[in-house]
Amino acid sequence: xxxxxxxxxxxxxxxxxxxxxxxxxxxxxxxxxxxxxxxxxxxxxxxxxxxxxxxxxxxxxxxxxxxxxxxxxxxxxxxxxxxxxxxxxxxxxxxxxxxxxxxxxxxxxxxxxxxxxxxxxxxxxxxxxxxxxxxxxxxxxxxxxxxxxxxxxxxxxxxxxxxxxxxxxxxxxxxxxxxxxxxxxxxxxxxxxxxxxxxxxxxxxxxxxxxxxxxxxxxxxxxxxxxxxxxxxxxxxxxxxxxxxxxxxxxxxxxxxxxxxxxxxxxxxxxxxxxxxxxxxxxxxxxxxxxxxxxxxxxxxxxxxxxxxxxxxxxxxxxxxxxxxxxxxxxxxxxxxxxxxxxxxxxxxxxxxxxxxxx
Amino acid sequence: xxxxxxxxxxxxxxxxxxxxxxxxxxxxxxxxxxxxxxxxxxxxxxxxxxxxxxxxxxxxxxxxxxxxxxxxxxxxxxxxxxxxxxxxxxxxxxxxxxxxxxxxxxxxxxxxxxxxxxxxxxxxxxxxxxxxxxxxxxxxxxxxxxxxxxxxxxxxxxxxxxxxxxxxxxxxxxxxxxxxxxxxxxxxxxxxxxxxxxxxxxxxxxxxxxxxxxxxxxxxxxxxxxxxxxxxxxxxxxxxxxxxxxxxxxxxxxxxxxxxxxxxxxxxxxx
Numbered sequence: 001x002x003x004x005x006x007x008x009x010x011x012x013x014x015x016x017x018x019x020x021x022x023x024x025x026x027x028x029x030x031x032x033x034x035x036x037x038x039x040x041x042x043x044x045x046x047x048x049x050x051x052x053x054x055x056x057x058x059x060x061x062x063x064x065x066x067x068x069x070x071x072x073x074x075x076x077x078x079x080x081x082x083x084x085x086x087x088x089x090x091x092x093x094x095x096x097x098x099x100x101x102x103x104x105x106x107x108x109x110x111x112x113x114x115x116x117x118x119x120x121x122x123x124x125x126x127x128x129x130x131x132x133x134x135x136x137x138x139x140x141x142x143x144x145x146x147x148x149x150x151x152x153x154x155x156x157x158x159x160x161x162x163x164x165x166x167x168x169x170x171x172x173x174x175x176x177x178x179x180x181x182x183x184x185x186x187x188x189x190x191x192x193x194x195x196x197x198x199x200x201x202x203x204x205x206x207x208x209x210x211x212x213x214x215x216x217x218x219x220x221x222x223x224x225x226x227x228x229x230x231x232x233x234x235x236x237x238x239x240x241x242x243x244x245x246x247x248x249x250x251x252x253x254x255x256x257x258x259x260x261x262x263x264x265x266x267x268x269x270x271x272x273x274x275x276x277x278x279x280x281x282x283x284x285x286x287x288x289x290x291x292x293x294x295x296x297x298x299x300x301x302x303x304x305x306x307x308x309x310x311x312x313x314x315x316x317x318x319x320x321x322x323x324x325x326x327x328x329x330x331x332x333x334x335x336x337x338x339x340x341x342x343x344x345x346x347x348x349x350x351x352x353x354x355x356x357x358x359x
Numbered sequence: 360x361x362x363x364x365x366x367x368x369x370x371x372x373x374x375x376x377x378x379x380x381x382x383x384x385x386x387x388x389x390x391x392x393x394x395x396x397x398x399x400x401x402x403x404x405x406x407x408x409x410x411x412x413x414x415x416x417x418x419x420x421x422x423x424x425x426x427x428x429x430x431x432x433x434x435x436x437x438x439x440x441x442x443x444x445x446x447x448x449x450x451x452x453x454x455x456x457x458x459x460x461x462x463x464x465x466x467x468x469x470x471x472x473x474x475x476x477x478x479x480x481x482x483x484x485x486x487x488x489x490x491x492x493x494x495x496x497x498x499x500x501x502x503x504x505x506x507x508x509x510x511x512x513x514x515x516x517x518x519x520x521x522x523x524x525x526x527x528x529x530x531x532x533x534x535x536x537x538x539x540x541x542x543x544x545x546x547x548x549x550x551x552x553x554x555x556x557x558x559x560x561x562x563x564x565x566x567x568x569x570x571x572x573x574x575x576x577x578x579x580x581x582x583x584x585x586x587x588x589x590x591x592x593x594x595x596x597x598x599x600x601x602x603x604x605x606x607x608x609x610x611x612x613x614x615x616x617x618x619x620x621x622x623x624x625x626x627x628x629x630x
Contacts, residue, residue: 077531088547
């Protein structure tokens with residue numbers, strides 16, 4: 001039992017507020033990712049849950065116990081740091097078992113547990129080495145082993161993969177996800193990498209300026225972004241945005257563009273209203289001229305991504321890109337027609353940036 | 360060709376520097392093992408019959424023996440107390456008061472700007488009033504100004520180089536602040552701290568002026584060694600050389616250790 005309950009969390013450094021009144025509930029067994037640009041408060045939030053940073057106001061509960069004023073060691077949490085933070089003056093085995101030895105767990109009890117985590121993480125042959133004689137990926141595994149052996153109530157990961165190269169990052173990401181499926185320990189994982197967040201999370205908490213911008217499953221965040229900020233932050237290539245005016249029959253017009261919006265999704269829209277359309281490149285594809293919701297543009301650049309390609313076009317002087325598998329037939333200067341399904345069009349309020357989709 | 364010339368020139372220059380640096384030390388060491396007539400010959404002698412008489416003389420001389428003993432007591436006490444007080448202070452400054460750290464460090468360093476004479480004269484008056492003039496305790500007390508400030512000044516950067524994450528990781532495992540300090544910060548900063556202590560040791564071991572003004576009877580070795588030179592016409596060169604060797608031996612040994620440590624640190628390098 002280790003759900004996490006954060007109520008009205010406030011954090012400020014002097015007069016400068018970093019987090020102002022944040023509420024968050026993380027159910028038991030869930031893998032939650034704190035995602036956001038740097039400076040959004042995600043690491044601060046994690047460090048407050050860990051106990052490394054004091055809260056200015058509010059209350060943190062872990063597994064039903066108020067831990068707000070408890071020191072880090074008494075909260076039943078284990079943390080993996082971005083820099084790994086291994087103890088350089090100890091062997092790998094001593095690094096992993098330090099916490100247990102400190103608690104006075106007997107050698108006979110520690111040995112099988114060490115063997116087990118070392119086996120799971122493939123560290124058996126490194127146990128006698130010093131951390132500095134290991135590669136980055138191996139050091140990261142030692143850091144994970146050190147967290148795992150304590151069988152904590154909650155795992156905290158602070159950007160643990162950002163110091164690794166792309167390939168290793170992907171591999172360890174999968175390993176962490178697999179480990180969670182097996183152990184089912186409640187986990188909070190901080191990252192600024194949206195792809196990492198999408199692939200690893202049960203739920204994403206997307207933060208901005210110390211506030212939660214949106215909280216939801218990766219699908220919800222991707223398909224139903226609550227704001228322009230979320231829509232822009234998630235997805236590669238990034239979403240296209242077009243300012244348009246509504247005409248009767250929920251048709252959004254901007255220059256030569258005419259888009260039929262879904263009445264079921266956007267019942268609150270009125271003719272004459274200004275809106276911002278969000279069009280995901282990956283949700284558009286080539287179409288026959290004159291199709292519904294078609295855009296016509298001139299190819300500016302084609303980016304080969306292997307299985308598919310991103311085509312950047314100029315439509316009425318603005319750049320709009322889309323993704324297609326048939327990009328190899330296109331060359332710069334071609335006129336192309338591409339379209340999007342009405343249920344994939346996002347509509348935002350141009351002033352507040354909030355989504356105008358019905359809840 | 361040009362490269363060959365430049366390497367040769369560099370080597371020649373280095374060789375010259377080594378001779379300039381080590382020549383006097385070598386001459387002193389040789390002199391310590393010579394009899395007076397081998398020292399005062401018009402033609403310097405490199406080959407001679409070595410003698411331990413000079414060392415026997417100084418070790419039999421109560422003034423020099425006491426000087427050595429006083430030096431050892433005063434220097435080790437002031438360095439030890441300086442370390443005990445200065446190292447935790449440096450850790451606190453490095454970790455918890457970084458914004459004041461620079462000011463405090465500058466203040467501590469500024470204590471060393473003042474010429475020792477400026478301290479010595481008021482201290483004579485104060486010490487006479489307190490009744491601790493010409494005592495080892497008084498000397499230790501005044502040396503603590505030097506040792507504490509130097510230890511703090513050198514140990515703050517040593518602790519700053521200890522990654523904060525490691526201390527936090529230890530805190531996550533339940534270690535309190537004192538335990539984090541003893542089991543993590545201190546061992547990780549130890550190589551640099553050792554250097555700081557050696558440097559501090561050398562500084563007070565060689566100190567002459569304060570020792571000369573504040574401790575007339577309880578003289579330390581530099582004071583005694585200095586006084587031998589003013590013994591009159593018959594200058595006992597061999598004894599002076601032997602006393603000098605005795606005086607420079609501890610700093611030289613420590614500096615040697617320090618160099619070895621620095622070399623090993625540079626060689627292992629950052630990961």
